[in-house]
Amino acid sequence: MPLIEIKGASKGFGLPGSRTEVLKNINLFVEEGEFVVIVGYSGSGKSTLINLLSGLVKPDTGMALIEGKVITEPGPDRGLVFQNYSLLPWLTVEENIALAVEEVFKDWTPEQRKEHIAKHIAMVKLSHAAHKLPKELSGGMRQRVSVARTLAMNPKVLLMDEPLSALDALTRAQLQDEISDIWMQNKTTVIWITNDPDEAILVADKVIPLLPTSPATLGETMIVDIERPRDRKAINHDPKFKKLRAELISTLLDAKGRNKVKSSVQISLPDILPEDLTYTNSLQFLNRSGPKRRSDNKREEVEVAA
Amino acid sequence: MHLIQRFKLDSIILPFGAILVCCLLWYLIAGKSVITEKIDDFGDKIKVTKRAGLSADLPTPVETWTASKLYITEPFAKRGELDQGILRFTWMSLVLVVQGYFIALVIGTPIGFCLGLSKKFATAFDPIIQVLRPVSPLAWLPLGMILFSGVKIVNGDGRTTFGASDAAALFTIAICAMWPTVMNTAVGVRAVPQDYLNVAKVLKLSRSKTLWKVLVPATLPYMFTGFRLSLGIAWLVIVAVEMLTGRPGVGGFLWQQYNANSYAHIILCILTIGVVGYVLDRLMSVVESRFKTA
Numbered sequence: 001m002p003l004i005e006i007k008g009a010s011k012g013f014g015l016p017g018s019r020t021e022v023l024k025n026i027n028l029f030v031e032e033g034e035f036v037v038i039v040g041y042s043g044s045g046k047s048t049l050i051n052l053l054s055g056l057v058k059p060d061t062g063m064a065l066i067e068g069k070v071i072t073e074p075g076p077d078r079g080l081v082f083q084n085y086s087l088l089p090w091l092t093v094e095e096n097i098a099l100a101v102e103e104v105f106k107d108w109t110p111e112q113r114k115e116h117i118a119k120h121i122a123m124v125k126l127s128h129a130a131h132k133l134p135k136e137l138s139g140g141m142r143q144r145v146s147v148a149r150t151l152a153m154n155p156k157v158l159l160m161d162e163p164l165s166a167l168d169a170l171t172r173a174q175l176q177d178e179i180s181d182i183w184m185q186n187k188t189t190v191i192w193i194t195n196d197p198d199e200a201i202l203v204a205d206k207v208i209p210l211l212p213t214s215p216a217t218l219g220e221t222m223i224v225d226i227e228r229p230r231d232r233k234a235i236n237h238d239p240k241f242k243k244l245r246a247e248l249i250s251t252l253l254d255a256k257g258r259n260k261v262k263s264s265v266q267i268s269l270p271d272i273l274p275e276d277l278t279y280t281n282s283l284q285f286l287n288r289s290g291p292k293r294r295s296d297n298k299r300e301e302v303e304v305a306a
Numbered sequence: 307m308h309l310i311q312r313f314k315l316d317s318i319i320l321p322f323g324a325i326l327v328c329c330l331l332w333y334l335i336a337g338k339s340v341i342t343e344k345i346d347d348f349g350d351k352i353k354v355t356k357r358a359g360l361s362a363d364l365p366t367p368v369e370t371w372t373a374s375k376l377y378i379t380e381p382f383a384k385r386g387e388l389d390q391g392i393l394r395f396t397w398m399s400l401v402l403v404v405q406g407y408f409i410a411l412v413i414g415t416p417i418g419f420c421l422g423l424s425k426k427f428a429t430a431f432d433p434i435i436q437v438l439r440p441v442s443p444l445a446w447l448p449l450g451m452i453l454f455s456g457v458k459i460v461n462g463d464g465r466t467t468f469g470a471s472d473a474a475a476l477f478t479i480a481i482c483a484m485w486p487t488v489m490n491t492a493v494g495v496r497a498v499p500q501d502y503l504n505v506a507k508v509l510k511l512s513r514s515k516t517l518w519k520v521l522v523p524a525t526l527p528y529m530f531t532g533f534r535l536s537l538g539i540a541w542l543v544i545v546a547v548e549m550l551t552g553r554p555g556v557g558g559f560l561w562q563q564y565n566a567n568s569y570a571h572i573i574l575c576i577l578t579i580g581v582v583g584y585v586l587d588r589l590m591s592v593v594e595s596r597f598k599t600a
Contacts, residue, residue, distance in 0.1 A: 074508045086501045090523040100509045
């Protein structure tokens with residue numbers, strides 16, 4: 001029995017009439033210990049796909065299963081690493097991780113928890129920054145904290161939603177290597193979502209393209225049988241790597257040529273922002289351009305799979 | 307001249323200029339006074355002040371200063387129950403304001419959270435809140451008097467330490483000052499980023515932990531904006547409350563001096579109320595900026 005399974009799932013958003021189908025007929029099997037990467041265009045439904053697994057989104061038809069049980073809500077057995085880190089800015093690195101650990105390991109003693117937290121901070125090489133706030137860290141460090149927080153929950157599967165796409169190229173390369181190393185050590189099942197084909201082939205056992213048809217579907221699975229640990233400098237000249245990359249890119253490009261879809265999304269934002277606190281004297285207060293409101297309903301054209 | 311220097315000079319000279327203009331205008335309205343002495347019908351010497359200005363009774367800035375000097379130079383003196391230094395009166399008012407304000411926060415913040423968290427709660431209570439919000443403190447006070455008419459705490463000497471009028475005063479301050487806290491907290495809770503709520507969901511945080519570790523810290527900046535506005539209102543209300551109940555304090559002093567025809571002290575009170583209000587607002591915004599999270 002596969003650890004993770006999605007059977008015939010489809011998902012759309014919006015009310016009937018202005019409804020957009022995002023995913024259709026998704027079938028996915030992930031065995032325990034596998035490192036699976038799903039590659040697709042921005043806005044093609046990758047996040048929706050991973051949220052089906054995390055339980056933040058429920059499928060319209062079909063089902064998502066973990067160990068044969070239907071996923072209905074988020075749980076600590078599926079650790080989700082967010083694209084935008086989602087660390088709580090008022091807690092230090094240690095406290096952010098502690099928040100997760102305290103929830104999952106309620107029956108542990110405080111010393112056990114503390115040791116567990118310290119171990120995971122050390123794993124992502126942030127022991128020197130354990131007492132810093134997220135705002136004092138660089139983007140790469142924040143994402144490492146997020147990875148540590150998720151791993152500290154000892155999840156059965158690590159779900160990563162474009163974990164590195166907000167980082168610069170060099171930091172991204174470094175973190176790809178670090179996460180690969182961590183995976184080699186503990187072999188947790190990983191489902192990683194990315195928009196970078198090179199990244200996909202570099203870190204994965206299996207690469208699955210998410211084809212930007214409308215609605216999106218999963219393409220053929222590609223097995224990456226390149227020896228680990230993979231050297232990112234040498235791999236560029238590896239014929240296997242070149243072949244896989246060409247295949248992957250052409251699959252994605254071909255599927256894109258066939259489809260285009262436009263959807264319109266009504267965005268309504270909460271009204272009235274609080275008073276701006278930066279004004280230190282009444283002179284500036286008088287000069288301001290009036291209260292800030294978000295009262296306009298903005299209509300935005302969003303082109304999917306353009 | 308350098309820009310920075312000019313800016314600094316401007317920011318000092320211009321406000322002073324404006325103050326000077328206001329004082330001149332004040333002089334024009336008050337006019338020059340001529341004091342003559344005469345013997346009244348009973349044979350006593352009395353002073354008669356005649357004014358050349360537009361207003362018959364308004365004292366000039368200089369007269370205001372001479373009449374108020376004692377209250378400012380001896381700010382903590384106590385010469386009698388109704389004749390005390392200006393800061394002593396201010397302190398009495400502040401103590402009452404702080405108590406009422408505290409009650410407002412304790413009641414207002416949870417209400418704000420309920421409004422922000424539950425759409426049903428918001429729909430149910432929004433009309434009531436919108437109707438009660440614009441009611442003047444002068445209207446609430448008599449209701450407070452009726453509500454707490456039986457309240458009486460007597461100390462050892464048989465003197466009432468906390469009576470119906472004190473309870474009514476606190477009630478009025480609390481209910482008037484509550485609304486900005488309620489509204490801002492509600493807006494703040496609604497504006498908590500979905501990302502943080504997703505984190506709480508994925509980590510499976512319990513309800514109380516989600517509240518204390520995620521919702522409250524994320525809402526704090528909004529809450530403190532509400533707290534600051536609430537303090538401003540509490541300080542506005544205190545004057546009205548003191549006038550009506552006759553409690554000693556800045557507002558009570560103002561009303562009593564009006565009845566005693568010493569108009570200079572009214573101006574002293576107005577300026578004191580303004581300065582204290584400004585200082586409170588500044589203090590709160592310092593606290594507020596401390597709590598600004600990411």
